Amino acid sequence: MELPKQYDSEEAEKRWQAFWEKENVYAFDPDAKAEIFSVDTPPPTVSGKMHLGHALSYAQQDFMVRFQRMLGKNVFFPFGTDDNGLATERLIEKLKNVKSKSMERKAFVKLCLDTLEKELRPTYIQDWKRIGMSCDFSLYYSTINEHCQRISQRSFIQLYKAGREYRKEAPVMWCPECQTGISQVECQDKELDSHFNDIVFKVDNKDLIIATTRPELLPACVAVFYHPDDKRYQKYKGKKANVPLFDFEVPILPDERADPEKGTGIAMCCTFGDQTDMEWQKAHNLPIKSALTHDGRMTGIAGKYEGLPLKKARKEIINELKEKGLLVSQKPIKHSVNVHERCGTEIEFIHSKQWFIKYLDLKEEMLKWGEKLNWYPKHMRVRYDHWAKGLQWDWLISRQRYFGVPFPVWYCRKCDEPVLADEKQLPVDPLKDAPPIKKCPKCGHDEFIPEKDVLDTWATSSLTPFLAIELVKDKALQKKLFPMSLRPQAHDIITFWLFNTVVKSQLHHKTNPWKDVAISGFVLDPHGKKMSKSKGNVIEPQEVTRKFSADALRFWAAGSKLGEDMPYQEKDVLTGKKFITKLWNASKFAFMHLADYKGEKPKKLEIVDRWMLSGLGDIIREATESFKVYEFSRTKAETENFFWHLFCDNYLEIVKDRLYNPEKRGREAKLSAQYTLYHSLLAILKLLAPILPYITEEIYHSYYAGKEKAKSIHVSAWPQPFKSDEDAEAAGNLVVYAVEAARRAKSEKNVSLKTPLKSLSLRGKIPKEEFEAVKEDILAATQAEKISYKQLDGKSEADFEHDLEI
RNA sequence: GGGCCUGUGGUCUAGUGGCUAUGACACCGCCUCGACACGGCGGAGAUCACCAGUUCGAACCUGGUCAGGCCCACCA
Numbered sequence: 091m092e093l094p095k096q097y098d099s100e101e102a103e104k105r106w107q108a109f110w111e112k113e114n115v116y117a118f119d120p121d122a123k124a125e126i127f128s129v130d131t132p133p134p135t136v137s138g139k140m141h142l143g144h145a146l147s148y149a150q151q152d153f154m155v156r157f158q159r160m161l162g163k164n165v166f167f168p169f170g171t172d173d174n175g176l177a178t179e180r181l182i183e184k185l186k187n188v189k190s191k192s193m194e195r196k197a198f199v200k201l202c203l204d205t206l207e208k209e210l211r212p213t214y215i216q217d218w219k220r221i222g223m224s225c226d227f228s229l230y231y232s233t234i235n236e237h238c239q240r241i242s243q244r245s246f247i248q249l250y251k252a253g254r255e256y257r258k259e260a261p262v263m264w265c266p267e268c269q270t271g272i273s274q275v276e277c278q279d280k281e282l283d284s285h286f287n288d289i290v291f292k293v294d295n296k297d298l299i300i301a302t303t304r305p306e307l308l309p310a311c312v313a314v315f316y317h318p319d320d321k322r323y324q325k326y327k328g329k330k331a332n333v334p335l336f337d338f339e340v341p342i343l344p345d346e347r348a349d350p351e352k353g354t355g356i357a358m359c360c361t362f363g364d365q366t367d368m369e370w371q372k373a374h375n376l377p378i379k380s381a382l383t384h385d386g387r388m389t390g391i392a393g394k395y396e397g398l399p400l401k402k403a404r405k406e407i408i409n410e411l412k413e414k415g416l417l418v419s420q421k422p423i424k425h426s427v428n429v430h431e432r433c434g435t436e437i438e439f440i441h442s443k444q445w446f447i448k449y450l451d452l453k454e455e456m457l458k459w460g461e462k463l464n465w466y467p468k469h470m471r472v473r474y475d476h477w478a479k480g481l482q483w484d485w486l487i488s489r490q491r492y493f494g495v496p497f498p499v500w501y502c503r504k505c506d507e508p509v510l511a512d513e514k515q516l517p518v519d520p521l522k523d524a525p526p527i528k529k530c531p532k533c534g535h536d537e538f539i540p541e542k543d544v545l546d547t548w549a550t551s552s553l554t555p556f557l558a559i560e561l562v563k564d565k566a567l568q569k570k571l572f573p574m575s576l577r578p579q580a581h582d583i584i585t586f587w588l589f590n591t592v593v594k595s596q597l598h599h600k601t602n603p604w605k606d607v608a609i610s611g612f613v614l615d616p617h618g619k620k621m622s623k624s625k626g627n628v629i630e631p632q633e634v635t636r637k638f639s640a641d642a643l644r645f646w647a648a649g650s651k652l653g654e655d656m657p658y659q660e661k662d663v664l665t666g667k668k669f670i671t672k673l674w675n676a677s678k679f680a681f682m683h684l685a686d687y688k689g690e691k692p693k694k695l696e697i698v699d700r701w702m703l704s705g706l707g708d709i710i711r712e713a714t715e716s717f718k719v720y721e722f723s724r725t726k727a728e729t730e731n732f733f734w735h736l737f738c739d740n741y742l743e744i745v746k747d748r749l750y751n752p753e754k755r756g757r758e759a760k761l762s763a764q765y766t767l768y769h770s771l772l773a774i775l776k777l778l779a780p781i782l783p784y785i786t787e788e789i790y791h792s793y794y795a796g797k798e799k800a801k802s803i804h805v806s807a808w809p810q811p812f813k814s815d816e817d818a819e820a821a822g823n824l825v826v827y828a829v830e831a832a833r834r835a836k837s838e839k840n841v842s843l844k845t846p847l848k849s850l851s852l853r854g855k856i857p858k859e860e861f862e863a864v865k866e867d868i869l870a871a872t873q874a875e876k877i878s879y880k881q882l883d884g885k886s887e888a889d890f891e892h893d894l895e896i
Numbered sequence: 897g898g899g900c901c902u903g904u905g906g907u908c909u910a911g912u913g914g915c916u917a918u919g920a921c922a923c924c925g926c927c928u929c930g931a932c933a934c935g936g937c938g939g940a941g942a943u944c945a946c947c948a949g950u951u952c953g954a955a956c957c958u959g960g961u962c963a964g965g966c967c968c969a970c971c972a
Contacts, residue, residue, distance in 0.1 A: 302972055357972035365972065425971050472900055476968055616964075659908055661921045668934045672941075679931030727910065731919070750930070837926065837938040844929045
């Protein structure tokens with residue numbers, strides 16, 4: 091069979107994608123006996139479009155999974171979308187031009203669900219299919235669907251019963267813009283301009299200057315602190331300071347957390363300006379004064395400033411201090427503050443009632459859990475360890491938002507006792523559904539108030555192994571799928587997703603959720619800078635695919651190692667495209683010469699053919715070892731190099747004579763070449779199949795499919811290495827040496843490669859008989875008219891020598 | 897402030913103790929040779945960031961310096 095002259099990647103990729111879906115090529119087989127390889131695929135957040143970072147990370151996962159499938163494992167590779175939570179809320183608000191807080195919760199949730207279902211998800215998932223993800227897309231979950239709500243709520247109930255969850259009135263990190271509590275992991279640093287304001291407090295009517303960046307918190311001031319060793323301030327011990335403008339007294343106390351070097355060395359404590367304020371409040375049992383409302387305005391304690399937004403209040407309070415001569419100086423500073431990662435708003439600490447998962451007591455265990463995982467690359471574990479060590483808060487899991495998994499909880503109207511849903515009634519929405527009992531077990535009251543908060547989105551997405559596994563109904567099979575084999579993901583969410591998934595799995599099952607974790611890197615712009623919309627250096631994968639094909643994009647993605655960030659260079663994708671063309675053309679050549687090949691094995695293989703198979707065997711061995719430890723970039727680089735330079739440039743050139751001229755070289759010599767061509771090209775295609783699924787499938791089907799058993803190259807067996815053949819390697823190397831010498835000489839003379847050599851004399855270490863066996867191949871490949879050979883003795887430094895004449 | 901990673905021809909990159917340091921792109925010269933000009937052949941181009949050490953031998957190991965990136969902490 092002959093291949094068309096050109097490969098139309100766009101048409102072919104669409105065709106194969108449809109074929110894989112129709113034939114269920116990647117379907118998980120619940121009945122198969124083979125070893126299971128289960129993957130905890132990252133569910134991308136539905137945000138409209140896949141970006142290039144996704145393309146890199148998901149392509150890399152797919153290489154690893156496709157390899158495992160070809161090893162013969164029963165692959166469980168589900169696909170989910172993470173479409174619950176604030177990210178989706180904000181997207182819908184933008185798309186539909188609405189404000190969730192000014193809508194009925196029910197109406198807003200419906201709008202989100204409808205928009206996801208009809209507009210976003212179908213095209214979004216298509217982006218993943220397009221880059222060739224070999225997921226079983228029938229194993230699909232959406233983190234907001236009933237299946238996931240049920241599992242998420244069940245997790246809440248179980249952890250509550252296990253004593254791991256509590257509800258408490260406490261200061262929490264709060265986003266005044268999104269008006270919800272948030273957890274440590276959702277904070278980000280941001281450099282902002284601010285001022286150090288030196289403000290006059292009065293002690294016994296004398297001035298005490300205190301520096302602060304947050305004068306608007308003066309009404310919430312509860313104490314003033316100095317360092318116990320600070321001689322300047324020791325005299326104030328036991329005295330009280332009068333707070334300017336608001337005219338009330340607070341104690342002056344010593345505490346080691348006060349830094350003598352900072353500001354004036356004496357600090358005011360307001361409940362709550364920052365983390366230290368909270369520690370002080372606790373340590374010295376100070377009163378709590380709330381200065382801010384949930385939407386970031388001043389409370390009643392601010393007197394005439396009540397109701398003003400924080401920033402405005404700050405400005406006006408500074409003005410009043412100035413007018414009254416209570417502001418000694420104002421220094422501009424730059425400092426980093428915590429902002430909410432979703433909206434960039436400065437975080438406040440606000441006192442409110444929230445649900446937490448208790449886990450600060452587990453820090454030691456957390457480190458052990460991390461140690462038990464196989465990290466690829468190893469050093470990524472450090473990020474996990476740091477995070478665990480640096481935890482300061484229990485996990486705040488309640489969010490005062492609309493679009494999320496509801497808490498399966500009601501409270502007794504009289505005594506506030508929480509009443510949890512029955513596992514059988516899940517999923518529940520307390521706003522619609524009734525609690526499972528009629529009377530409060532504690533006080534006997536019969537009225538209940540539904541919890542209207544929703545769960546943190548990570549409280550659900552940290553359950554992805556179960557969200558995926560429970561798509562399979564057979565309980566025995568579920569057990570076999572867990573712990574999962576592999577968690578692939580990018581390094582930015584180690585502290586979010588990876589960490590929380592480990593925690594949940596350990597809390598529920600006392601075991602890690604997976605054996606291996608593979609962390610991929612980030613895509614940077616061509617100069618190594620982060621891609622961002624504001625810099626205008628964003629590249630869209632859809633555009634790359636359109637221009638160069640999905641295979642070319644994957645070729646690029648296979649160029650970086652796990653964990654390694656990679657600058658995006660269009661030329662690398664172009665190289666991929668050229669590689670695909672080369673593969674096409676070489677296959678076209680091979681099939682032209684294999685048209686009359688019936689699959690028979692020659693009685694004896696020519697040395698050059700043995701050399702080819704032996705060399706390919708080495709590559710197969712190396713590629714297999716690399717792939718097993720997820721080093722697909724090595725496999726790719728080695729196979730690429732072998733295919734292009736050894737297979738195409740040398741081997742194909744050398745065997746042309748035998749293939750084209752059987753009358754001159756003999757039927758057996760041709761058959762030997764055909765046999766070698768058939769098997770080596772097939773092996774090369776298989777080595778490349780995980781990386782370039784489309785072109786390899788196209789080539790496989792145009793010739794091999796009818797002869798080999800597999801319905802797709804992607805479910806065919808990974809190639810077995812051919813056996814090493816050192817004698818053939820030595821002789822083959824002589825042929826390559828001769829060919830290269832002839833080429834160099836002709837190139838230096840600026841003559842065509844088909845120009846004959848008048849004579850060629852070779853010397854090498856192999857015996858004369860072996861030279862005789864490759865003589866015809868050398869003659870044909872170099873176009874030499876005369877050839878001679880002499881064996882070098884063992885002491886000679888060079889392996890080969892030559893003289894030639896053109 | 898702490899930690900992790902990286903630093904190889906113009907650009908991107910392979911290479912973790914031992915031949916003249918890999919490949920791609922770009923560059924120069926040649927070649928329409930019965931798969932491929934998205935090609936082939938050849939060429940030029942690297943004090944492997946810097947300094948010191950270990951070693952018979954270092955791009956690779958150790959220590960330090962500098963530069964870049966990321967993560968975390970601080971954030972009165």
